[in-house]
Amino acid sequence: MISSPSARDSKGGNGLLLLLLAAVLVVFPLLAYLAWYLPSVGLVHIHPLLPWLAALIIGGAALFLCFGLTLLLLTLVTGRDLFLSDFLRRITVKYLVPGILGLGHLLRCDRERLQQSFIAFNNQLVRAALQPVPAREVMILLPHCLQRADCPVRITEDLGRCRRCGRCAVMELIDLAQRKGVDLAVVTGGTLARKVIAQRRPKLIVAVACERDLASGIRDAWPLPVIGVTNERPEGPCVNTRVDVARVARILEEQILSGIP
Numbered sequence: 001m002i003s004s005p006s007a008r009d010s011k012g013g014n015g016l017l018l019l020l021l022a023a024v025l026v027v028f029p030l031l032a033y034l035a036w037y038l039p040s041v042g043l044v045h046i047h048p049l050l051p052w053l054a055a056l057i058i059g060g061a062a063l064f065l066c067f068g069l070t071l072l073l074l075t076l077v078t079g080r081d082l083f084l085s086d087f088l089r090r091i092t093v094k095y096l097v098p099g100i101l102g103l104g105h106l107l108r109c110d111r112e113r114l115q116q117s118f119i120a121f122n123n124q125l126v127r128a129a130l131q132p133v134p135a136r137e138v139m140i141l142l143p144h145c146l147q148r149a150d151c152p153v154r155i156t157e158d159l160g161r162c163r164r165c166g167r168c169a170v171m172e173l174i175d176l177a178q179r180k181g182v183d184l185a186v187v188t189g190g191t192l193a194r195k196v197i198a199q200r201r202p203k204l205i206v207a208v209a210c211e212r213d214l215a216s217g218i219r220d221a222w223p224l225p226v227i228g229v230t231n232e233r234p235e236g237p238c239v240n241t242r243v244d245v246a247r248v249a250r251i252l253e254e255q256i257l258s259g260i261p
């Protein structure tokens with residue numbers, strides 16, 4: 001059976017995030033209780049109402065966080081966007097998930113697996129929330145390390161310079177973009193990526209990059225939806241990288257509004 005891109009992403013990395021999230025949900029109420037109980041012993045000597053005030057503030061913050069964490073957990077399990085507002089979604093993507101993954105880093109979990117978890121979660125959320133968009137509003141964003149290191153032409157400024165020798169995935173991706181009618185850009189780093197996005201203003205980006213660049217790029221671009229596809233690095237980082245072009249094509253199939261260019 002051929003799995004959908006969303007299913008593949010979920011299997012790829014959400015497990016670690018789910019595990020960390022479940023651990024935080026168990027430990028966090030205990031920490032919140034301790035954060036209230038320890039100072040409240042002293043506070044009662046200052047004023048008898050102060051422990052109650054502290055309980056209101058700490059309890060309120062803890063409840064809000066547990067609510068957000070529970071929504072996140074249910075979103076991960078069901079694959080649906082269950083966030084009730086952009087505010088909650090923003091807090092979750094910008095702070096909650098990076099916070100949980102930061103905790104995973106402290107617990108010495110593998111950094112790349114943590115970033116994969118974040119990318120898989122983001123992809124799931126984007127797919128669940130986004131309605132298909134016209135092809136002209138979609139952009140494929142590629143890192144220049146996909147191009148062969150010994151390729152004599154510079155394609156970052158003009159993709160038309162590609163000589164179509166077929167030694168790297170750029171040729172296939174140019175063909176794919178033309179076939180689907182979507183925009184395509186090759187960038188050398190985060191600064192150029194931000195500039196291209198600001199100039200072309202797409203409604204959806206399908207970005208290819210390493211885990212680290214995708215994780216930071218997704219956060220930088222928020223609330224602009226980005227679906228991340230990690231590259232393959234058989235020769236090490238940043239040189240002659242590869243990507244599963246068929247996977248990029250499946251994402252476009254899924255997200256493009258058919259019949260509208």
Ligand code: SF4
Nearest residue numbers: 151162163165166168
């Ligand atoms: S396909 Fe294009 S970009 Fe890739 S190596 Fe050949 S000429 Fe260079």
